[in-house]
Amino acid sequence: MSDVAKEAWRKYLIQLQVNPLRTKALTSGVIAGLGDALAQKISGIKKLQLRRLLLFSLFGFAYGGPFGHYLHKLMSVIFKGKNDSKTVAKMVLFEQLTSSPLNNLLFMLYYGLVIEGIPWVFVKDKIKKDFTSVQVAAWKVGPMVAWVNNQFVPLQLRVIFQCFVGLCWYICPQFTLIDPSDLFNLDHVK
Numbered sequence: 001m002s003d004v005a006k007e008a009w010r011k012y013l014i015q016l017q018v019n020p021l022r023t024k025a026l027t028s029g030v031i032a033g034l035g036d037a038l039a040q041k042i043s044g045i046k047k048l049q050l051r052r053l054l055l056f057s058l059f060g061f062a063y064g065g066p067f068g069h070y071l072h073k074l075m076s077v078i079f080k081g082k083n084d085s086k087t088v089a090k091m092v093l094f095e096q097l098t099s100s101p102l103n104n105l106l107f108m109l110y111y112g113l114v115i116e117g118i119p120w121v122f123v124k125d126k127i128k129k130d131f132t133s134v135q136v137a138a139w140k141v142g143p144m145v146a147w148v149n150n151q152f153v154p155l156q157l158r159v160i161f162q163c164f165v166g167l168c169w170y171i172c173p174q175f176t177l178i179d180p181s182d183l184f185n186l187d188h189v190k
Helices: 003-018 020-042 050-078 085-097 101-117 121-151 155-173
Strands: none
Touching: 003 020, 003 155, 020 050, 020 121, 020 155, 050 085, 050 101, 050 155, 085 101, 101 121, 121 155
16 A cells, blocks of 8 residues: 555544544545446446436435444444344344335435435335335345444444445446436436
């Protein structure tokens, strides 16, 4: 690793110690925006949709980073900071039954209502129709990610780890079965 990268990483870790919530919110926002930019480019778009990119960043900044910060903080209290196999299994189960469905529901709402600007009635119908398949797809990857995250990743880096996994999930939909850009393919509505 170069000296510049080492110094940047050192300063980043200091910010995680001094301002953990702000650092995780900013990191999540940047990674969400980067993920959307990459997904747009991979899809072959000629000019980036800046509004969409900024709205993804806003979601990561305002929700993804802070939610992950408090979720992992809460889980470290509930499970007393342990990371033995039995405790990690409980953490994975807790996370997959609570935050995973909540995050998917909120993302579907945000994507439909805010990013795509689709009327509530269509978003509601789409969620009724597709939420189960979205959640099942998330459960095909989520438990493994949560296991690795809670077993091997230090507490202060868990949100960042999840952000990078989310980035891969978003830019590689062929591996995840659900393409976020297809969540609301309602061309007839506009």
